[in-house]
Amino acid sequence: MISEEVPPQRADARRNRDRLLRAAAAAFGAGDEPALEAVAAEAGVGIGTLYRHFPSREALVEAVYRSELHALCEKAQDLLAAHxxxxxxxxxxxxxxxxxTTKRHMADTLRAVFTAGAIPSALTRNAVTGAVAAILAAGAEAKSLRADVDPDDVVTALLGVFLATDGPADRARIDRLLDLLAAGLRA
Incomplete structure (x- = not known):
């Protein structure tokens, strides 16, 4: 899986960082390029605190992306424990x-982050493929999912769904396509 790579911090600094990440994720997910001052205000901290943690917009976007990718991949184990x-x-x-779909609003900044090499290009693919592999392995063992499926093929199919649709505005279609894909993976 992926780690968030956060250096050790005092408890109050960690809380501020976490609040900034939550506020930034919500602001970027809302669809606009938010002003960093607005993100700081929403997190209940000053702009200086934001810049101490994230010296640029790109650093903030990178941290939001890594944090959410980590949470997404960890969610696979949580879901397996519950379902x-x-x-x-x-x-x-x-x-x-x-x-x-929420990353579409950060596309320009994310592109700059990926181009600069701050997030290695294979990081997301490997993390997501690992999460899918864990679920497929559990399903093969339980005999509820096919054992002959390559996790990377599933990730490729998922990316095809996302590329062929219009994001949040097309969620009903995305869900129908995901239902079809999930049905094809059942044993």
Missing amino acids: EPSAALRQWMGNYADFV
């Missing part, structure tokens, strides 16, 4: 759709 593997897979696919 039968085929239900966990379908629910995780919906979480992945949310992750991808």
Whole structure:
């Protein structure tokens, strides 16, 4: 899986960082390029605190992306603990759709972050493929999911769904396509 790579911090600094990440994720997910001052205000901290943690917009976007990717991939294990593997897979696919569609609003800044090499290009693919592999393995063991499926093929199919649709405005269609994909993966 992926780690968030956060250096040790005092408890209050960690709380401020976490509040900034939550506020930034909500602001970027809302669809606009938010002013960093607005993110700081929403988090209940000053702009200086934001810049101490994230010296640039790109650093903030990178941290939000890494944090949400980490949470998405960790969610696979949580879902497996709470649900039968085929239900966990379908629910995780919906979480992945949310992750991808909310990133459309950060696309320009994310592109700069990826181009600069701050997030290695294989990081997301490997993390997501690992989460899918864990769910598929649990499903194969429980005999509820096919054992002959390559996790990377599932990720490729998911990306096809996201590329072929219009994000949040097309959520009903995304869900129908994810239902079809999930049905094809059942044993």
